[in-house]
Amino acid sequence: MATEHYANVTIGGGNAAGYVAKEFVAQGLGKGELAIISDEGVCAYERPALSKAYLAPEGPARLPGFHTSVGGGGERQTPEWYAEKGITYKLNTKVQKVDAKAKSLTTASGNTITYDKLIFAAGARPVYLSEFNTPGSDLQGLHYLRNTADADKLVQDIQAAKASGGKAVLVGGGYIAMEVASQLANNGVPCTIICPENFLLSRLFTPKIAEFYEKFYASKGINIMKQAKATAFEGSGKVQQVVVSTKDGQQKLDASLVVVGVGARPNVELLDGQVEMVPKPVGGIKVDGFMRTSNPDIYAIGDLATFPLKMANGKLVRQEHVTNARQTATLAVKAIKGKATEPYDYLPFFYSRVFNLSWQFWGSNENAEVAHFGDFAGSKFGAYFISGGKVVGVFLESATPEEQSAAQKVAREQPAANLAELESKGISFATSRM
Numbered sequence: 001m002a003t004e005h006y007a008n009v010t011i012g013g014g015n016a017a018g019y020v021a022k023e024f025v026a027q028g029l030g031k032g033e034l035a036i037i038s039d040e041g042v043c044a045y046e047r048p049a050l051s052k053a054y055l056a057p058e059g060p061a062r063l064p065g066f067h068t069s070v071g072g073g074g075e076r077q078t079p080e081w082y083a084e085k086g087i088t089y090k091l092n093t094k095v096q097k098v099d100a101k102a103k104s105l106t107t108a109s110g111n112t113i114t115y116d117k118l119i120f121a122a123g124a125r126p127v128y129l130s131e132f133n134t135p136g137s138d139l140q141g142l143h144y145l146r147n148t149a150d151a152d153k154l155v156q157d158i159q160a161a162k163a164s165g166g167k168a169v170l171v172g173g174g175y176i177a178m179e180v181a182s183q184l185a186n187n188g189v190p191c192t193i194i195c196p197e198n199f200l201l202s203r204l205f206t207p208k209i210a211e212f213y214e215k216f217y218a219s220k221g222i223n224i225m226k227q228a229k230a231t232a233f234e235g236s237g238k239v240q241q242v243v244v245s246t247k248d249g250q251q252k253l254d255a256s257l258v259v260v261g262v263g264a265r266p267n268v269e270l271l272d273g274q275v276e277m278v279p280k281p282v283g284g285i286k287v288d289g290f291m292r293t294s295n296p297d298i299y300a301i302g303d304l305a306t307f308p309l310k311m312a313n314g315k316l317v318r319q320e321h322v323t324n325a326r327q328t329a330t331l332a333v334k335a336i337k338g339k340a341t342e343p344y345d346y347l348p349f350f351y352s353r354v355f356n357l358s359w360q361f362w363g364s365n366e367n368a369e370v371a372h373f374g375d376f377a378g379s380k381f382g383a384y385f386i387s388g389g390k391v392v393g394v395f396l397e398s399a400t401p402e403e404q405s406a407a408q409k410v411a412r413e414q415p416a417a418n419l420a421e422l423e424s425k426g427i428s429f430a431t432s433r434m
Contacts, residue, residue, distance in 0.1 A: 001110040006035040006088065008336065009113060011095050011105070011270070012121030013038025015047050015322050016302035018068025018077055019329035020119055021087055027337045031086030035113065037105075039094040040147055043079050046071035048322050050151045051176055052353060055158065055183035063148065072326050100274040100295050117297055117336050120271060120285065121329070124264035124303040124320060129171070129230075135243075136233030143259045145176055154180075157257040161189045166256030168192075169242045171230045173200045175352060176261025178213070182354035185220045192223040192253055194230050194244055204350060204361055206370050206383060209395065213357075216379075220355065233258065264320060266304035274298075278306040284318040289343025291332040299336065301328035310345040311412070312364070323349050347412050360404055363393030363411030371419045373426035382407070384422045384429070390414040391422070394430065406430035 053061035094108040126144040129137035170177040173195030199210035232243040276294035284306035302325040308314040334340040374381030385393035394407040
């Protein structure tokens, strides 16, 4: 079998890998110095589009339109771009083994690739209901959304549901459920969200914020079942019904397609036992402030990297978000090139766009008091999160770019404040500090 050597090898073909390539080119890259190995069939792309514009009924996003790094304001890195830059991009290539001591990896075809530095960007995978032995979880028509192949299958089933008058069920009450439900509604497919918690996106929303979105979704014809659990799926080869358990008992929902979004697991197995891992519930590969693992020749970035959050006194965190993927990719390359001068100082950030709404959140909501403000009867509102007498997080819906910049600044600087002051001043508390 063949053996190849590259100074730098990246495993993984998601957002992070594209931004690795972008930064290597910016730092100066010789031909043959970088190889990206991906088990996907297409070059790196902006993954958030899959649950948003990719599913839109009109003018849907399609490649090559959203290859990295257009989402971060960079070039569209098509396959031709990688070739022009002298980057080897191995598609449809699965890595079966990494030998950290030998600084080598073995592909499913038996080929060996050696490296000087390895950037591990294998991302995360969906949590599958089959892991819990949920009856019927192997039926056709159950969808998990992680890559373009997943999205293409979902689009086909959405089109079939539209043609047949079918219905959809979404399992989970987080990002995937909310974003896909909005596009199902846009496509005219009736859908129900099965949310196991008391309200949508409970890890981030407050009950008051969630109430706004739940009412908005109801106005779009989306049904939400809270404190509910999908316990089984029924059908002959393909899903036809979902068995749902609630505090009031059990019922069955008709479904020609189901979308499952109940979490993700970091893909760390290739390095298990070779670098230091972080125990659950955080999980992931432990890295320092420059994305180095316990092996100085291996860097971990993106969804699977667990890093010290500087603004939280070095608390180890793992962030499954495109912004973190982009920034950790850039930092790892700079560290390899000897150009990184400051350790990672990330401001946690989350966002979503559904229908004509758009929200952003910066900072932390952990163990925090909440000061809501704005027009919850309309669609322009927000919340400050306060801990230890300081503002540690900010949520905004339908904010202007200026308001977003002000909120981000507040979350970063963590000024002293009290609930009454924040509720009274609202967004002006942030904008007045610009």
